[in-house]
Amino acid sequence: MSKKEIDMLSVLQSKFEGTSVQVRPEQLGKAEVIADASTHRDVLKAMLEADEKTAVIAITGIDLGATIGVFYHIRTSETGIITIKVEVPKEEPQIKTITDLMPGATFDEMEVNDLLGVVFEGNPSLGRLVLPDNWPDGVYPLRKDAKLDNLQFKPTPPSEPEPAGNENIVKVIVGPQHPALLEPEKFVLKVEGEIVKDVEPRIGYVHRGIEKATESRTYLQDVYLVERICGICNACHASCFVETVEKILKTEVPPRAKYIRTVLLELNRLHSHLLTLGHAGLEIGFETLFQYFWRDREPIMDITEIISGNRVISSGMTVGGVRRDINEADIPKIKGRLTDLKKKLPFYKNVYEDEPSIKMRMKNVGTLKREDALKLCIVGPTARGSGVDIDVRKDEPYEAYGEIPFKLITYNEGDTWARMNVRMDEVEESINIIEYALDNLPAGPFRVRVPRVVIAGEAVSRVEAPRGELFYYLKSNGTAYPERVKVRTPTFANIPAFLATAIGSSIADVPPNFVSLDPCFSCTDR
Amino acid sequence: MLDFWLFFRVLVFPGFTFILFLTLFCDWVERKIEARMQSRVGPAIAGPAGILQPLADFIKLLTKEEIIPRDAKKNVFRIAPLVAFSVMVFAICFLPIDGSSAISSSGFVGDLIVVMALVTVANFLLFMSGWASANPYGDIGAARVLTQFLGYDIPLFLLALTPAFLAGSLTISIIAANQYLPFIILAPWGFVLFIVALQAELEKDPFDIPHADSEVVGGLETEYCGGKLAFLHLTRDVQIVLGAALVVELFLGGPYGPVFFGLPAFWYSLWFVLKLLVVVMITEYVTCLFARMRIDQVLTANWRVLLPLSVLSLVLTVAMATYVYPMVV
């Protein structure tokens, strides 16, 4: 633990000495704090006073039998996760909200309310988040005693009429099907003239209940299931999941496997960034740039195919290592393709920095100030474009990132242009990381065998997915099936950024603004 | 005998049928050039090198079901695309293609103004087809079309006066015939600015906001399907041919060029088509270079930049023509 970390724990220990709050270091990642429904806000306030960069990563709801556990996973000073554990009785699950202290926790609270039925008093926007509007009341899927067999769906409620007095406001509905969106979600923009006054999001169109599905499959099968939460960051989901299992089992992953995992993760990042940079061009009408970027994305998929046998979903991770080794004979071919891509990067960098029409459409559009980014708990390139220097690869190095040198890219402007340039620079860094990893691949085994039945325990882990910080919480109960898997994806945390930047902007700025936060709704809805 | 010849010229060559096939051919050239600039192949399967692809697209749309929205203004919805198409084709008939135009062999005084006015009427009919759709995306798209072409018509017309001044006449056939030195050399600033204004009239990047599909889905075409959509697409393609043909007539010396053997009409048509393809390629190249501008940036570019520059271009041409060129040329 870093020095700042220990300070936080000693602050908490001294403040809550003799109260019902217990601070337990060395648990669940970094530390856990046992509180109850009346003291959790005080703990959070104490943490906020000690460090301004405190942010909520996720709120896990878990059915513990007679009670429902509400676990607040808080990120402090970028290097530690402190979990505040609160339990509420199942018959009356009520707890005070924390959205006045941390506005970024709104979606997390809504999700626990939706899936487990916990009522957060004081949260202004409780309502359906991921479940459909006609889901029957009183059925909470993530509870262990939920009966999901013969559901009686409610008739779909009619759309609400426009309240009187707002004749100037036009509702422009973006989605669920819209050419600007890759995946279906609904955003109702309330527009007056050309200025957006309000945005109402409705997510959950791609909700497949994956967290519930993991509980009825073995750990080995779950690796493939969570890999398919998202098509592009599939290796990140798989590696985060296997890392939590390995933490519970205390497995020592061989170094060669760590390097190969790093290569697969960086290939995901390259694929995703090239896709977004091209897609951003398409949103602003720059079809030529879109075609060029996607032409240069093909070698990345070819490399993934050589290493893992499939162009997109690599299925390379398993508990205890990786499934396939990298053939030494393939490495020159891989490096050749990467070198060709690297030669084209100066041209693309020049375009994103100097091209007049891109600057016209992207500069000063969707500006997110640094304080707002911190308050709303934004992650990933969206935050790094506003000057917040968080990156899990640097803050809490995992796999082989601790041994590979690379730069952390930040820009200070905070607008769409800055966010796209962060991604542009990260492409070069990713290529460097992959080349370093391939040059310094350690010898040895690439896999160790692990037992199929996992002892009881809990673990958290984080991975820097292309869109930001991906977080997994796993609780095992001594059988071959997990007890609870909680996934917090980066786009889920970043949607409040879009809501904040869209309000007050012109309607023609909404597509580039939107695509610059790189939304992936399959991840958001799980 | 005279009647048969007139009908032949208007309906077959260089009239309607020729223009139709020229439009489909130019569409193919445009798509192939755009594809090559984007490292792609473009149409490749329908016919040799994909040359039948535009015809195949047209016929495919004609075979689809026609759906008219319940709240649309039915008569306007049905008729506006067809009338817009015919007005555009009518405008092309004034341009000398094989040495003389389809309708009248030497044109009449002021037919440049008539052609520009017909372009405006056709664009207005396109606006009405979107406005009659009873769809919010159609309304926004149609409003953007109106704003854009009404604004850019003014510099376009001023810039069209530049070659008129140099040739001393408002008749297109005379402007085309009097170019012993093509006007692109005598007034290159006029040519460049005309291409820019033309990009806006033709709604191509960077001015293609009326059919920006990430914002307005289909623009004014959103509710159209079947044969009417086929004619809307054809209208856009004919508009491109008309714009390019105007450039050829005004700045590039019209259909006139060296005649080697045989019929002059054949060689004139050939030179016309070749020059037309050059202009189409230039506009497509400019399209591929830029992203789309926002509507407020489009309007700023027109009223604050293009309009003053076109006035300046006219003044400059007059000055050069009066003082400099008589001494040099």
Place this chain on the structure above:
Amino acid sequence: MSKKVKKSHVSPMVKEVFHRIFMKPATCKYPFVKAEVPPDFRGKQVFDINLCVSCGLCSRDCPAKAIEMVEVEGKRRPLFHLDQCIFCYQCAESCPRNAIKSSVIFELASTDKSSLVVKPEPSHKTTDGA
């Protein structure tokens, strides 16, 4: 803004787009040209019945429940439902005798669902991926 005003800062696209007209397109003309795949691509399964010991581990471990154990000549053998399969090859890893191998066949689209199975052929014959 018109192109003329920004001449001082010429866009890098100007040269690149022009040069691209004369360069070879990046399209590969599949299906007229065969697509190249690496030899260990995860395509259609190849099952060798002579190596199978009927343990059923492939069926138990399959994440997509795409393997059904059927009776062939008195023994239980796996039948692969390719319309459910996600081609993860966990079956090949779980098999203790290496009876399941991958092939490079990926052109599996069909209008007939009954053709999307890999049946265990009776012994003395191995199924190939045809």
